[in-house]
Amino acid sequence: MALSVPYLGHGLGLRTQHYPQITDGTARADWFEVISENFMLPGGRPLAVLARTRELAPVVLHGVSLSLGSTDPLSAVYFDELAALARRFEPAWISDHLCWGSVGDHYAHDLLPLPFTEEALAHVAARVTAVQERLGRQILVENVSSYLTYAHSVMPEWEFLAGLADRADCGILLDVNNIYVSACNHGFDAATYVAAIPAARVGQIHLAGHTDKGTHLLDSHVGPVPDPVWDLYRLALRQCGRVSTLVEWDEEIPEFPVLAAEAERARAVEAEVLGAYAESA
Amino acid sequence: MPNLRELQLAFFRALDSGTAGTTDPDPALLAVIESRGALDAAARVDVYAQMYWMRIADALLEDFPRVAALVGDARFHALARAYLTATPSRHASLRYVGSGFADFLATRASAEVPPFVPDVARLEWARLAVFYAPDAAVLTLADLQRVPPGEWAALRLHPVPALQILEVRWPAHTIWAAAGDASDTWKPGGTMLRVWRDEFRVYQSPMDAAEIAALVVLRARGTFGDMCTALAATVPAEDAAAHAGALLLRWIDDHVLAAPAP
Numbered sequence: 173m174a175l176s177v178p179y180l181g182h183g184l185g186l187r188t189q190h191y192p193q194i195t196d197g198t199a200r201a202d203w204f205e206v207i208s209e210n211f212m213l214p215g216g217r218p219l220a221v222l223a224r225t226r227e228l229a230p231v232v233l234h235g236v237s238l239s240l241g242s243t244d245p246l247s248a249v250y251f252d253e254l255a256a257l258a259r260r261f262e263p264a265w266i267s268d269h270l271c272w273g274s275v276g277d278h279y280a281h282d283l284l285p286l287p288f289t290e291e292a293l294a295h296v297a298a299r300v301t302a303v304q305e306r307l308g309r310q311i312l313v314e315n316v317s318s319y320l321t322y323a324h325s326v327m328p329e330w331e332f333l334a335g336l337a338d339r340a341d342c343g344i345l346l347d348v349n350n351i352y353v354s355a356c357n358h359g360f361d362a363a364t365y366v367a368a369i370p371a372a373r374v375g376q377i378h379l380a381g382h383t384d385k386g387t388h389l390l391d392s393h394v395g396p397v398p399d400p401v402w403d404l405y406r407l408a409l410r411q412c413g414r415v416s417t418l419v420e421w422d423e424e425i426p427e428f429p430v431l432a433a434e435a436e437r438a439r440a441v442e443a444e445v446l447g448a449y450a451e452s453a
Numbered sequence: 454m455p456n457l458r459e460l461q462l463a464f465f466r467a468l469d470s471g472t473a474g475t476t477d478p479d480p481a482l483l484a485v486i487e488s489r490g491a492l493d494a495a496a497r498v499d500v501y502a503q504m505y506w507m508r509i510a511d512a513l514l515e516d517f518p519r520v521a522a523l524v525g526d527a528r529f530h531a532l533a534r535a536y537l538t539a540t541p542s543r544h545a546s547l548r549y550v551g552s553g554f555a556d557f558l559a560t561r562a563s564a565e566v567p568p569f570v571p572d573v574a575r576l577e578w579a580r581l582a583v584f585y586a587p588d589a590a591v592l593t594l595a596d597l598q599r600v601p602p603g604e605w606a607a608l609r610l611h612p613v614p615a616l617q618i619l620e621v622r623w624p625a626h627t628i629w630a631a632a633g634d635a636s637d638t639w640k641p642g643g644t645m646l647r648v649w650r651d652e653f654r655v656y657q658s659p660m661d662a663a664e665i666a667a668l669v670v671l672r673a674r675g676t677f678g679d680m681c682t683a684l685a686a687t688v689p690a691e692d693a694a695a696h697a698g699a700l701l702l703r704w705i706d707d708h709v710l711a712a713p714a715p
């Protein structure tokens with residue numbers, strides 16, 4: 173089955189600092205991405221803000237704790253909460269990460285790396301399939317930044333991700349900053365990674381900044397998107413055509429216009445790479 | 454070679470030991486993690502252990518800013534570490550990570566944690582519960598004016614979900630308002646606090662005996678008549694109805710009573 177997610181243009185994250193300007197309509201984006209878990213609440217301001225935002229623009233739900241790679245059973249409570257959000261806010265799509273984040277009923281609240289083994293691939297593919305059946309829709313799975321690799325991995329990450337998309341019939345949220353960070357941390361070629369991704373599966377692209385910690389690059393989501401990440405974005409666009417794109421900026425969050433300018437830069441890069449194709453669409 | 458389950462359990466144990474200040478990974482875990490460049494396998498696990506601990510410490514700091522101000526940043530971090538080791542997160546959302554923090558602080562009350570701090574923590578937690586409580590339509594004066602005189606005694610009024618009653622042994626509301634003044638001049642003084650929200654702002658105030666008695670009746674699904682009876686125990690009997698009326702007006706003003714079911 174083909175991937176069916178719409179092209180929404182250039183989105184931004186819905187963050188507390190910008191609630192007032194977003195709800196009064198002065199801060200705009202083509203669409204907004206929200207962290208699903210931050211809205212798994214009984215009531216109060218965040219849900220009211222999301223309801224208002226949804227009136228103004230399309231919304232997508234981006235999860236961080238589905239824990240697709242975990243060996244714990246999928247959490248029924250989590251599903252109920254995610255399904256309730258999806259019913260209420262009708263997201264254009266739902267995404268989460270290629271990682272694990274909980275085990276033994278304990279949550280790390282982090283995106284922990286999986287070994288790229290046949291065992292892990294079969295496990296994650298079965299989980300993604302179960303999630304999609306439960307939600308009644310395809311999900312997008314995002315590659316994460318990592319700071320370690322496992323000696324017993326038998327394939328590169330890109331082969332694992334492409335294999336997962338094929339086996340589970342899911343989409344890919346391609347985070348080109350994460351590719352860059354992991355490529356630097358583990359000494360692989362970022363362009364090789366992008367080239368191995370099946371274009372038709374990519375439903376969204378993430379751009380972000382990172383921080384050089386000396387010993388490794390950290391996926392900090394701070395600051396403007398660095399040049400090598402823009403270069404990878406160009407590469408991904410040449411390969412995939414136009415894809416809904418979102419700039420992540422989650423630390424030292426600036427005034428909204430600074431974020432919006434970053435999204436506009438992504439739009440300009442898209443136009444530069446895809447030229448007439450983007451213009452005519 | 455650990456299977457995926459064994460790998461994850463060992464990895465999580467390493468994160469957990471990192472919260473105690475010493476990442477101490479299982480040799481079987483280290484054996485399958487590659488060393489590269491400046492970072493060996495243990496250092497790589499430690500990158501994750503540090504992030505695990507910092508992210509949750511930041512969440513606790515966001516949820517308990519007045520507690521942090523009272524004990525100081527360094528002590529708050531030490532307490533948060535000890536709490537996380539004792540109580541790993543059991544919910545997908547960081548919203549609930551501090552659910553046991555006040556009780557944990559109560560076990561540490563000593564020179565390290567001034568005795569009023571656990572009550573301030575409970576107040577901060579109650580404020581969050583109120584902030585994120587289910588939304589509900591509120592009772593208005595017009596709703597009450599529609600009640601026929603003969604039906605008042607049997608009238609049932611319900612508090613909205615965004616109302617918490619908190620029993621404290623220290624004047625937590627005063628200490629909370631003094632934001633970070635950890636002076637030891639605070640004196641114990643038991644009281645019941647009402648915590649509520651109006652729109653999306655959270656408030657708290659101590660209740661007098663009459664308000665406590667009346668609210669207890671409403672929370673137990675009693676009637677307006679029951680409420681007047683309860684009030685008669687705290688105010689002169691002939692004033693009970695007037696007192697009950699004044700309380701209703703105050704509660705309507707504060708948006709703490711729910712609209713009647715349609």
Ligand SMILES: [Fe+2]
Pocket residue numbers: 314347350378420
């Ligand atoms: Fe991302």
